[in-house]
Amino acid sequence: MSQSNATMNLTMYRISSWLKSPKPYLMFIGFGFVLSFWYFSVEVWKLPRFQDMPALTEVIEEWFSKDPYYGLSVYTPEYYKHIGISLRRIAYAFFLATALGVPLGLFLGWSQKLREYIFPLFELLRPIPVLAWVPLAIIMFSGSETPVIFLTFLASFFATTLNTMLGVESIDEEYSRAAYCLGASRWQTFVHVVVPGAMPFIFTGLQISIGVAWFSLVAGEMVSGQYGLGYIINTAYIMVQYSQIIIGMITLGLFGYVTSALVRVAGDYMMQWRVRELALGGD
Structure with a gap:
């Protein structure tokens, strides 16, 4: 039981360290950048190479x-x-x-x-x-x-x-x-x-x-x-x-x-x- 608790504590420590680091926020920024580029290139800018791509909202x-x-x-x-x-x-x-x-x-x-x-x-x-x-x-x-x-x-x-x-x-x-x-x-x-x-x-x-x-x-x-x-x-x-x-x-x-x-x-x-x-x- 103590070994299980130790493992849980270590896992929680790693999760806490990860949340305190810039990694999760950079991850969401990366997702946001891709989705924004998809939205603007298809629905706003209507770039030629993306004209047949389905829109993000669609x-x-x-x-x-x-x-x-x-x-x-x-x-x-x-x-x-x-x-x-x-x-x-x-x-x-x-x-x-x-x-x-x-x-x-x-x-x-x-x-x-x-x-x-x-x-x-x-x-x-x-x-x-x-x-x-x-x-x-x-x-x-x-x-x-x-x-x-x-x-x-x-x-x-x-x-x-x-x-x-x-x-x-x-x-x-x-x-x-x-x-x-x-x-x-x-x-x-x-x-x-x-x-x-x-x-x-x-x-x-x-x-x-x-x-x-x-x-x-x-x-x-x-x-x-x-x-x-x-x-x-x-x-x-x-x-x-x-x-x-x-x-x-x-x-x-x-x-x-x-x-x-x-x-x-x-x-x-x-x-x-x-x-x-x-x-x-x-x-």
Whole structure:
């Protein structure tokens, strides 16, 4: 209970420090600048390059309308159905990428021999764009759901594995030698030295992973999905419903931001020593 209270106090300290810093206010200024530029360039200045862009007021009215012109707003059940399906796909893909990518990255960083066998193949496949996998995904997996989850999983898996491997490689060998000198076995050194030492890199990789999972999801839903935020964006483009494109993009950004923040919170919880270090450092 005391440990939980300590974690809560440290978290509150970081939040308080963040609120006292200029960061949140600069963030809102940044949002205000973008929204103001959007409003003035489309509705006031009517710049040539923005003549086909939906106006800010048009998007807001459509998004929060009880009777939306294009049939999709915060008041329509279909909007939440698309969000729910995208979140479910992200959850499956991210879980698989974490469950497979973290152990693989740990062993690639820990075993030189395993890295020599697997890493060249890993580096050969990693640069291939998600869209290039679409035909194979449709051929390999039946139905419309599994190919989208596979495409979402790919980029997330590579990001998780690579960052985990780099985390293991970043650990000073002196720590492992000290563990061996104290009588630890190779497996005990791996569990008690390598895994905790790689944790900051792992959670950095997971934050990158959840981000790339979202844009991989959109690519998959645009090609073979029947529901989801990517499907909304693609369908709205085909039907020339530009305000729906913006609504889909903003919704995607909001949920991407929230899921990334949840990964950071999980990282703080699992690395309480690092939370304490950052809090005391006033970061």
